[in-house]
Amino acid sequence: MNVSLEPSRLAPADMMRASLIGLRTRRLRSILSGLGIVIGIAAMVGVLGLSESSKSDLLAQLDQLGTNMLRIEAGSGIGIGTGELPEDSTAMVSRVGPVEQVASISEVESSVYRTDLVPEGQTGGITVKAVDANLLATLQGQMASGIFLDEAASDLPVVVLGSVAAERLGVTDGAGGTVVWLGNEWFSVVGVMDTLDLSPDLDRAALVSYSTAEEFLDHDGVPSTIYVRSDPDDIDAVRSVLPATVNPENPDEVEVTRPSDALEAKEAADQAFTNLLLGLGAVALLVGGVGIANVMVISVLERRGEIGLRRALGATKGHISIQFLGESLILATLGGLGGVALGSAVTAAYAWSQGWDVLIPTVAVVGGLSAALIIGVVAGLYPAMRAARVSPTEALRTL
Amino acid sequence: MSPTASTSTPTTPVPINERTVLALSNVTKSYPGTPPVHAIRGLDLDIRAGELVAIVGPSGSGKSTLLHVIGTLDRATSGTVSVAGYDVDDLNDKQLSSLRSRHIGFVFQQFFLLAGETALDNVADGLLYTGMALSHRRVLAKQALDQVGLAHRMSHEATKLSGGERQRVAIARALIGSPDIILADEPTGNLDSKSGEDVVRLIENLNADGTTIVVITHDHEIAARFPRRVSLLDGRIVEDTRLVETGGMQ
Numbered sequence: 081m082n083v084s085l086e087p088s089r090l091a092p093a094d095m096m097r098a099s100l101i102g103l104r105t106r107r108l109r110s111i112l113s114g115l116g117i118v119i120g121i122a123a124m125v126g127v128l129g130l131s132e133s134s135k136s137d138l139l140a141q142l143d144q145l146g147t148n149m150l151r152i153e154a155g156s157g158i159g160i161g162t163g164e165l166p167e168d169s170t171a172m173v174s175r176v177g178p179v180e181q182v183a184s185i186s187e188v189e190s191s192v193y194r195t196d197l198v199p200e201g202q203t204g205g206i207t208v209k210a211v212d213a214n215l216l217a218t219l220q221g222q223m224a225s226g227i228f229l230d231e232a233a234s235d236l237p238v239v240v241l242g243s244v245a246a247e248r249l250g251v252t253d254g255a256g257g258t259v260v261w262l263g264n265e266w267f268s269v270v271g272v273m274d275t276l277d278l279s280p281d282l283d284r285a286a287l288v289s290y291s292t293a294e295e296f297l298d299h300d301g302v303p304s305t306i307y308v309r310s311d312p313d314d315i316d317a318v319r320s321v322l323p324a325t326v327n328p329e330n331p332d333e334v335e336v337t338r339p340s341d342a343l344e345a346k347e348a349a350d351q352a353f354t355n356l357l358l359g360l361g362a363v364a365l366l367v368g369g370v371g372i373a374n375v376m377v378i379s380v381l382e383r384r385g386e387i388g389l390r391r392a393l394g395a396t397k398g399h400i401s402i403q404f405l406g407e408s409l410i411l412a413t414l415g416g417l418g419g420v421a422l423g424s425a426v427t428a429a430y431a432w433s434q435g436w437d438v439l440i441p442t443v444a445v446v447g448g449l450s451a452a453l454i455i456g457v458v459a460g461l462y463p464a465m466r467a468a469r470v471s472p473t474e475a476l477r478t479l
Numbered sequence: 480m481s482p483t484a485s486t487s488t489p490t491t492p493v494p495i496n497e498r499t500v501l502a503l504s505n506v507t508k509s510y511p512g513t514p515p516v517h518a519i520r521g522l523d524l525d526i527r528a529g530e531l532v533a534i535v536g537p538s539g540s541g542k543s544t545l546l547h548v549i550g551t552l553d554r555a556t557s558g559t560v561s562v563a564g565y566d567v568d569d570l571n572d573k574q575l576s577s578l579r580s581r582h583i584g585f586v587f588q589q590f591f592l593l594a595g596e597t598a599l600d601n602v603a604d605g606l607l608y609t610g611m612a613l614s615h616r617r618v619l620a621k622q623a624l625d626q627v628g629l630a631h632r633m634s635h636e637a638t639k640l641s642g643g644e645r646q647r648v649a650i651a652r653a654l655i656g657s658p659d660i661i662l663a664d665e666p667t668g669n670l671d672s673k674s675g676e677d678v679v680r681l682i683e684n685l686n687a688d689g690t691t692i693v694v695i696t697h698d699h700e701i702a703a704r705f706p707r708r709v710s711l712l713d714g715r716i717v718e719d720t721r722l723v724e725t726g727g728m729q
Contacts, residue, residue, distance in 0.1 A: 085565065088576040089610025098607075105595040389591040392552060394580020394608035396573050472552040476587065477543075 088394045090402075098390075099406030102379055113375040114415035116368025117455065121419025121448040122426065123361030128444035129427030131354040137436040138347050145220060145278050147340040148312040150319055152326055153305050155335030164302045165334070169326040170212075173306055176325055178314035183218040184303035185282075186210040188293050190263035192239070192286040194249050198261070204248040207285045208262065210293035210301065218307045219276055226254025226271030234289040237296055239267040242283040246272040262286065263297045278339035279307070368415065369455035376408050376463035380470070387467055388475025401468035408460025409453065416452025420445050499561075500659045500691050501526040501549060506558035508544050508714075518544035520714040521558070526660070526693060531686035533702035534695045536711035542695045543664065545711065549693065550583055550662050551575045563659040580608040584653030586663035590645045592637040598624060598648045599633040605655035616655070623651040627681055643674025650681060654690065661685075663694045667701065679704065 090098070103110045152173070154165050165184075166172075174182045188208040191200070212218075216228040229240055239262060241251055246269075251258050254272035261267075267288070276282050293299035306326070310318040319338070323331035380387070387400055395403075424440045431438045501524070508519040518541045526532055536542050547553035548560060551567055560567040563582040570578060579585075584605065592601045602620035603613060624630050627647040632640060637648050646666060653661045663682065667675035679701055686692050694705065702708045710718035 085570070085574050085577045086581070086609075087573060088580045088608040090608055091610050091612065094607055094613065097613075101593060101595060385589065385591055386593065389585075389587070389593075390608075391576070392550065392579060392583075392585040393604060394576050394578075396576040396608075398573075399576075399608065473547045476547075476552070476591075 088396050088399065090395070090399050095399075095402060095406060098403045099410055101386075102383070102404075102407045103410060106379070109375060110411060113371045114368075114411050114418065116371040117365065117412050117415025117452055118368075118418040118422060120361055120363075120365030120368045121416050121452055122422035123364055123419075124358060124451070125420050125423025125440065125444045125448050126426045127354055127357040127361060129423060129438075129440045130430055131350065132439040132441045132444075133427060133431040133436045134350065134434075135347060136439050137434070138343060140437075141277060142340055142343060145340065145343075146309070146312070147338070148310050148315050149219070149278060149339060150308045150310065150315070150322065151279070151305060151337050151339055152308065152322055153335045153337070155333050164304055165306065166327055167302050170303055170306055172325050173308055173322065176310075176318055176321060178311035178318050179308055180311060181214060181218040181307075181309040183212040183215040183307050185212075185215065185305040185307070186290070186293070186299065186301055187304045188263075188288070188297050188299050190297050190299075192245070192249070192263075192267075193261040196261045196266075204245075205284055206245045206248060207281075208297070209282070209285045209287050210290045210297075210299055211287045213289060215287070215307065216273070218309050219279060219282075221276045221282075222274040224254065224272045224274045226269070228271055228273075229287065229289045229292075233270060234291045235295060237262075237265050237267045237292060238270045238288070240271045240273060240287045241269055242273055242285045242287070243275045244283040245286055248284075260286070262288075265296050267296075277343070365451060365455060369412070369459045372408055372411055372415075372456070373459040373463065375411075376404060376460055377466065379407070380404060380463050380467045383467075384470055384475040387470045388472050388477075391472035392476065397468035400470075401464040404464040404467045405457065405460040408463065409456040412452045412456025412459065413449070416449045419452065420448050423448070498528040499525050500528050500563055501693070502559075502561040503549070503555075504559045506548060506555045506560060508541075508548055508553070509556045518714050519548065519555070522714070522716060524709065524716065524719075526691065528659070528691050529686070529689055530691055530707055531683065531705050532693045532707045532709060533705040534693060534709045534711060535697065535699060535702035537697060539713075540711040541714040542697070542711055544714075546662055546664050546693075546695050549660075550585060551578055576608065580606075581656060582659045584656065584658040584661040586646070586649050586653045586661065586666050588665040588668035590649045590669070592645055592648060594636075594638045596637060597634050598629060598637045598640065598644075598651075601637040601648055602651045602655055605652040609656065619655050620651070623655040624648070626654060626685070627651045641674070642670050643677050646670060646674070646678050647681060650678070650685070654685065657690075659691060661690060661692045663692060665696055666694060667696070667698065675701075 170182055170184045173179060186209065188210050190208045191203040192206050192208055213229050213231060224243060239260060241249065249260055251269050251272060254269055258269045259266045260269060290301050294301060319336055322336045323334040326334045390400060427440055428438045503522055503524040506519055506522045510516040510518060534542055534545060548555050551562060562578060565578055593604065599617055599620050602623050603616035606616045621633060624633050627650050629644060629647050632644060637645065640648065667678050670678060682692055682694060696702055706722040708720050709716055
């Protein structure tokens with residue numbers, strides 16, 4: 081009868097030390113193999129972080145601009161359209177209950193030049209539009225400098241420029257009294273608008289009041305575009321009645337759009353791109369995992385002597401496999417931490433450069449680390465099993 | 480007398496010099512193949528506590544196989560092997576690991592020291608799989624290094640020491656848990672003659688302090704210096720001689 085034999089034991093701290101030996105003695109190799117995981121996780125955290133940060137910026141933008149604005153244009157419906165809205169459409173629209181603000185725009189057939197010496201063909205792509213005085217308020221736009229058109233200036237040859245138009249005409253200060261050549265008349269620039277996110281076409285336009293257009297530019301005043309602000313709760317109802325309201329005879333020829341939809345569509349497109357990048361990150365992660373498995377398999381082959389020694393010192397097969405599994409796990413975890421740090425840094429730097437709020441989603445951090453852990457286990461499993469199967473007598477014959 | 484067959488109660492300890500730490504009875508070890516290789520053929524061997532035994536023989540005589548069987552790294556094909564009172568046949572793999580961790584010390588020709596660790600920690604690794612705390616193992620490791628005369632090298636990286644010193648670290652590692660038996664496989668095989676001589680002297684001194692040591696060697700000169708010499712040829716013991724107290728051969 082044998083007296084009882086206390087089982088072999090490996091204290092947790094020693095298990096950790098044993099698993100770190102390979103990483104400590106083969107540093108460069110460990111760093112290089114962990115790099116795959118770093119890149120994979122960093123890509124995923126970065127993509128999620130950037131998408132989240134840009135989304136938050138977009139939501140803030142939408143919030144600021146409001147989603148309750150509609151844009152009415154003469155559409156290309158069935159029948160011969162005039163490309164213009166009926167003359168009294170603005171008044172008709174303002175009669176719809178939930179409509180809070182209405183402002184119309186009319187295309188003026190004229191061009192604006194810096195001086196009267198500029199050849200006629202060089203319009204710089206700047207259009208001239210007659211607008212209502214409340215357009216800026218309806219669009220919730222801001223002035224970069226100067227003032228918008230108001231009642232006081234309604235009969236005077238004054239113009240307000242969009243941001244791009246001002247740049248092209250070389251007007252830097254809207255309040256500086258600059259004059260521009262518009263329709264054979266000198267017009268004073270009284271203001272320059274900030275960029276308008278919901279109606280970028282106005283950025284490239286020179287705006288005058290309806291009465292100014294009528295008096296100086298011989299314009300008939302038929303609106304081509306109407307902007308409507310409505311009660312946000314009734315936006316869909318308003319949208320559905322607008323075509324018939326504007327043009328009861330040919331509602332098909334009226335096109336109603338919601339400019340904020342374009343921003344949302346852009347977000348959806350970004351999301352698709354994000355998913356693609358996430359997929360690429362996952363592939364990088366997978367390659368990183370294969371790299372770790374590869375390094376671990378080589379390590380098992382190289383360290384047969386050590387495995388034999390450990391078995392001679394009393395290690396069980398379990399102790400050997402745990403040591404190698406631990407090594408793979410530590411490698412992947414360090415890679416994961418490095419990846420999260422790198423991904424967060426990239427996100428923060430880019431978001432900062434774009435003026436966005438920095439948002440690192442918890443799901444990216446937790447998901448990234450979990451993915452690294454899972455990869456560590458999966459990549460280490462086969463090498464660990466292989467290490468445990470090494471026969472101690474064979475291993476000790478090494479060298 | 481092996482404790483496995485002993486009828487004595489634990490309160491009546493067997494006198495140290497009569498305690499058998501290793502008993503092989505009709506042990507064979509064959510490796511499958513065509514034709515099968517019979518590395519050990521019907522071997523009987525008893526080693527008592529406190530003995531210093533050289534197992535000597537040319538290559539292919541079965542020395543390494545015998546070391547693996549005695550060290551429980553490999554199982555005999557037939558026959559019985561008892562180490563430190565445990566019948567190896569009765570033990571499963573995990574129990575064999577446990578037996579090695581507490582009762583057997585190994586010294587190898589290639590030293591097998593862990594790179595990146597100090598001499599002290601390499602020695603402390605001798606008790607790694609007993610679950611003993613590192614701080615406690617380091618205290619014992621210090622004593623073991625002192626015993627092999629390397630206390631001054633304890634914080635040096637083990638793999639950067641000279642060959643002779645490395646082997647002494649390995650011997651300290653085998654010694655640390657005061658195992659019932661130390662198995663040394665060609666301990667001087669990788670050393671120059673001066674370092675080899677130092678290692679042999681160290682082995683003799685450790686034995687004089689009561690440690691049971693089996694040295695496997697192909698070097699007859701070294702074997703001749705030890706009190707007991709077992710010669711192997713083709714897997715059989717051809718000679719088992721003991722140096723008697725008076726200095727002559729038994």
